[in-house]
Structure formats: C-alpha cells, structure tokens
Amino acid sequence: MYRYDPATGAVTRLTVPPGASGFVPSTLYAAGGDVYVVGTSNNRAQFALWRIDGDAPAAAGTAAATMLRVLAPRVVTAQLGSFFNVGRYMFATDDTSLYFPAYDPATGVEPYRLSLAGQPSPAYVVGRHVLYGPDKQALLPGQPATFANVTGVTRGIPAVSLDMTGVPAGSGPGASDFQFATLTGSAWTPMPGAANPQTLRGAGGGGADLVTVKLPTEARNTWLRVTVKASPRTGLLKDDVFYFGNLVGDTGGVGAPTVNVLDLARTRAAVGKTAPAALATFDFNGDGAINALDVAVVRNNQRRSLPLFTAPAPAAAPTPPAPAAMSLPPRAAQPSRRGLFNDPPSLLA
Ligand SMILES: [Ca+2]
Numbered sequence: 001m002y003r004y005d006p007a008t009g010a011v012t013r014l015t016v017p018p019g020a021s022g023f024v025p026s027t028l029y030a031a032g033g034d035v036y037v038v039g040t041s042n043n044r045a046q047f048a049l050w051r052i053d054g055d056a057p058a059a060a061g062t063a064a065a066t067m068l069r070v071l072a073p074r075v076v077t078a079q080l081g082s083f084f085n086v087g088r089y090m091f092a093t094d095d096t097s098l099y100f101p102a103y104d105p106a107t108g109v110e111p112y113r114l115s116l117a118g119q120p121s122p123a124y125v126v127g128r129h130v131l132y133g134p135d136k137q138a139l140l141p142g143q144p145a146t147f148a149n150v151t152g153v154t155r156g157i158p159a160v161s162l163d164m165t166g167v168p169a170g171s172g173p174g175a176s177d178f179q180f181a182t183l184t185g186s187a188w189t190p191m192p193g194a195a196n197p198q199t200l201r202g203a204g205g206g207g208a209d210l211v212t213v214k215l216p217t218e219a220r221n222t223w224l225r226v227t228v229k230a231s232p233r234t235g236l237l238k239d240d241v242f243y244f245g246n247l248v249g250d251t252g253g254v255g256a257p258t259v260n261v262l263d264l265a266r267t268r269a270a271v272g273k274t275a276p277a278a279l280a281t282f283d284f285n286g287d288g289a290i291n292a293l294d295v296a297v298v299r300n301n302q303r304r305s306l307p308l309f310t311a312p313a314p315a316a317a318p319t320p321p322a323p324a325a326m327s328l329p330p331r332a333a334q335p336s337r338r339g340l341f342n343d344p345p346s347l348l349a
C-alpha cells in the first residue's frame with residue numbers, strides 16, 4: 001500500500017508491522033486525520049482493523065501501523081465471503097468513531113462502534129494452543145471432533161495457552177477466569193483446583209498477548225473442555241469455550257480415536273526418525289527420540305479410545321452494547337487532511 005503526498009509529490013510505501021503475517025488489506029477508511037485499513041491477517045485467521053501511524057516507511061524498521069482490534073476472530077474461508085458482503089460496504093465514520101458490523105460466529109453480525117479516542121474495545125481469544133501438541137488444533141463450538149484435536153503424549157495435557165487481543169491493562173486473566181472439565185461417559189466433570197494463568201504482553205501470535213494456563217491437574221486419556229470466562233480481567237464479552245483431547249499412544253486412524261495394531265505398526269516403522277513431524281506424532285514420552293520406549297507406550301495403551309462428539313453450538317451472545325451508538329451523529333465539517341480517498345486509485349495498491 002502506498003501513500004501519495006499531494007504537497008511534495010512523494011510516494012511512500014506503507015506496510016503493517018512484522019507481527020501481522022500474511023496481511024491482506026481489504027478496505028481503507030479516513031477519519032479524524034488518520035487512515036485506517038481493514039483486512040485479514042495471520043493467514044486469514046482473523047479480520048482486523050489497523051491504523052496507519054505516520055508516514056514511516058517499513059524500511060525504517062519502525063512499526064508503520066497499529067492493530068486497533070480484531071473485528072472478527074476465526075475468519076475461515078467459508079465465512080470470508082459473507083463477511084465481505086456486509087463488512088466491506090457498511091463502515092461509516094463521524095471523524096471520532098468508526099461504525100461497522102463485526103462477524104460473530106454465534107450470532108452472525110453484531111454492530112460495533114469503535115471510538116477513535118481510545119475507548120476500550122472488547123477482548124477476543126484469537127489463538128488456542130495445547131502444550132505438547134504443536135500441530136494440534138482446538139475444537140471449537142459447533143465443530144465435530146477429529147484426531148486433529150487429540151494429542152498422544154504420555155504427559156497428557158498439563159497446560160494450554162491463548163493468544164488474546166484487547167485484554168484490559170493489569171496483570172491479565174486470573175485463576176477464577178478459567179474453568180476446566182473432562183469428559184466422563186457423556187457428562188462433563190468439573191476439574192477441581194485452581195488454574196495458574198500468566199500473561200505475557202505482546203508475546204502471542206500476531207503481537208497478541210500470550211496467556212499460558214497451567215491446569216490444576218493434567219488431563220490424560222480424555223477430552224478437556226476449557227472455558228475462558230467473560231470478566232473485567234479478560235475483557236471478553238462472553239465466555240470462550242474450546243476443547244482438546246489426549247489419548248496416549250494414538251497416531252490417528254479412521255473413526256473414533258483408538259490405540260490399536262495400526263498405531264503399533266506405524267510407531268515401529270517410525271523408530272529412529274528425527275524429523276519434527278515424526279517426533280510430534282510418535283515421540284510419546286517426549287524424550288526427543290522415537291525408540292522402543294515409544295513402541296512400549298503404544299503396546300501398553302492398546303484398546304483405549306476416545307469418543308467423537310460435536311462440540312455444542314455457542315450460547316447466544318449478549319445483547320450488543322449501546323445499539324443507539326449505531327445512529328450516526330452529524331458528520332464533522334473538516335475533511336480528512338490526508339485526503340487519501342482523493343488519490344488516484346492506482347496508488348491504493
Ligand atoms: Ca489410532
């Protein structure tokens with residue numbers, strides 16, 4: 001993306017900071033003398049709003065833009081089309097606020113107003129990770145469980161971590177902001193004890209805050225349900241729920257995760273391999289090698305299995321705050337001093 005300065009004729013190349021991987025700008029807005037850009041980032045994992053900060057070119061090594069908020073977490077390919085249909089054309093500005101519909105997986109579309117004067121915006125969980133399962137993905141509400149959600153390590157699930165944006169200032173989420181439960185038959189059993197969360201500002205994916213949470217006890221050979229509570233500390237408007245499974249010795253297969261002779265054969269065939277992908281699947285005891293000890297883990301856990309289930313759909317979202325905020329006050333008279341919208345369209349590449 002480039003900025004054209006009519007006064008000097010200079011053309012300056014602008015980019016977002018390195019933390020936003022794979023940023024694809026979609027739409028530009030000018031308000032209050034600043035320029036805002038909306039697009040997908042982190043390989044389309046989220047849809048975010050950025051403010052262009054000054055005219056510093058990316059080569060100067062300084063951040064050229066600041067991410068103000070994630071408009072829509074969990075943007076997936078199938079949802080992008082519907083989001084674009086509304087989000088691309090329905091932004092508005094009164095020079096002190098931006099108004100936009102944010103895609104929400106629970107309710108479809110929610111209205112939001114973002115004050116450009118620094119009004120706090122809601123927090124979101126934009127990434128969910130399990131310790132000892134770098135290649136595993138969180139099972140989200142409404143999705144069917146698969147092996148992609150299940151780790152096979154003997155240490156089970158001792159901790160999870162979150163990438164969060166918009167977490168209020170302070171020490172971050174506390175122990176009471178997390179609830180854990182494990183699946184017993186078809187019932188969820190709350191896990192007793194207190195979690196131990198720690199927040200590292202800016203250390204998460206895409207420059208988000210990294211919240212690591214040690215479970216009261218590790219979850220092993222079961223499904224784990226994690227609930228991150230809506231609270232003043234998390235900044236979430238509603239609870240965020242996700243799931244991971246652990247089945248010691250499982251390497252995948254058809255149907256419900258089960259440890260069987262196929263896992264044994266695959267593990268034997270993987271003995272001696274050192275590639276990260278092989279270690280992620282077959283180094284069950286986490287000693288950095290695939291050997292007879294890992295084969296023994298599979299043999300000793302034969303016939304264990306986990307049920308597959310579809311995570312319950314998300315609960316209804318709370319009523320969007322201040323619907324009156326969507327009625328636009330009269331637009332301020334002064335034009336944007338940057339005048340980007342008057343620039344030749346070819347410069348907005
Ligand atoms: Ca299996």
Ligand SMILES: [Ca+2]
Nearest residue numbers: 283285287289
């Ligand atoms: Ca091993």
